[in-house]
Amino acid sequence: MNIVILDGYTLNPGDQDWAPIRKLGNVTIYDRSAKEEIVGRAHDAEILLVNKVVLSAETLAQLTKVKYIGVMATGFNNIDIEAARKQGITVTNVKAYGPASVAQQTFALLLAIVNRVETHSQSVFAGDWVASPDFCYWKTPLNELAGKTMGLIGLGDIGSQVAKIALAFGMSVIAHRKHPVPMDNIEMVSLDAIFTQSDVISLHCPLTEETREIINRESLSKMKAGAIILNTGRGPLIHEADLADALRNGTIAAAGLDVLSVEPPKPDNPLLSAPNCVITPHVAWATFEARRRLLQMVAGNLESFQKGAPQNVVS
Template sequence: MQIVILDGYTLNPGDQDWEPVYKLGNVTIFDRSKTEEIVARAADAEIVLVNKVVLSAETLAQLPQLKYIGVMATGYNNIDVEAAHKHGVTVTNVKAYGPASVAQQTFALLLSLVNRAETHSQSVFAGEWTSSPDFCYWKTPLTELAGKTMGLIGLGDIGSQVANIALAFGMNVIAYRKHPVPVDGIEMVPLDDIFTRSDVISLHCPLTDETREIINRESLSRMKSNAIILNTGRGPLVNEADLAEALHNGVIAGAGLDVLSTEPPKADNPLLSAPNCVITPHVAWATFEARKRLLQMVADNLEAFLRGEAKNVVTPM
């Protein structure tokens, strides 16, 4: 079985073991693949594993040997699933490999905004504490989370983990989901309540026509002036120009983002110059532990397919 991994570096830059995949066939690994390189590299492959490489209908039509695409991620919008289905190619993805890691990053972003530990550490190393006339000082307002309201848009595996951490911080937790179910300690509310009542809003919903740019000028205008937006979900959940404008104008207090609408971002992305905005380069999923689970689950999906028992199959919408 010829297996080609077209963009292995992000999942495994050298700190993981590809052995779970190696034992399933003859494996060729490319760290990265440009669009024009895909067909030549995958021409003889029956199995292709990708993270973010785009497999379009045009590309798939040139890969007659292909039987299986294993997406090494949860999102699969980089695959033309309808074209794959037409060509008899099975497509799978991986879910729930990193809820704890994403929830942890969500609070890393929040704590960065309310405690500014890095800002104060840099100040100390710059000599400002040594020269201070006082035994302590703070360069930004500091905010206690206990008693504040965390509003969650989405309450799946990740949102539930975020809720548990928020409760441990002594926060009140409210949540909106399309099909609400009772959850101990969490008040299920209409979407408008999330915008008007929350001190912190965290996005954990799928990207759909309904949720695209759910954070926009109109929803931002309904938020508290001390509100903070967190997005570790999908970049297009946020209208970035509207959010940047709100930050510049003090409509809300801050934003912490691990995802953007275009990745890597263009130099003119308005959020790159917005005040009180913390951005990390889509790393919430990328802890060593989460990537190790992901790699094993990729192998498990492929092994199940080879047994004739395909699982985690994605189908055309």
């Protein structure tokens, strides 16, 4: 089978082995593909593997040989699923390849805010400690997590991992989930309770019309002045202008974000100039170990399809 990978670089910039996929067919790999390159590159493909390349109905209509699209990620909104279904194309995605990595990044963002390790390290290398009249100093307030309340919006694979880490730090954990599931040491509460009671709010819910911009001017106004917002989920869960305003006027204390509504962001994204905002470039999923699991699971999905028993089908 002719297998074409249209944007392989993000998953594998050279530190992984494509062998699990190469053994399943004749594989052609492109690091990146612009919109105008897709049809030419994929014209003879029976199998397409993509990460973020957009496959619209118009594009799919020109790819008459394609029988299977494997999304090398969890989110599949870059594929016109209805058009794929009409063409008889099976589309699959990959879930739960990186809960530990995303939870780790969630706390990396939180610790960057409460401990300001980078700020203090830069200060030391700038000579501030050498010149200090005291044996120690701090450039910003430092805060303990123990005794604080972590509020989780969403309690799936990733949210549950974040909860475990929060409990290990001595935090109390409350959570809101559309379909509550009892969990030890976690109190299930209303959304309003998350907003009013939490010292830290971490977003781990899917992006739906119900959750889109769930963090907005109204919800921000309910939060504690010292509250911290964390988002390693989806950028559009946050109304970015409202969050930027809240950070500027002190409605809340800080934000740690690994995702934005448009990626890469536009230069005028208000959060790029907001105070007390830590932003990383959508890397929570991208540890070596998580990407290795992802590649293996992409191969597993494809192999199952080839055997006539597709799994993780979203079409």
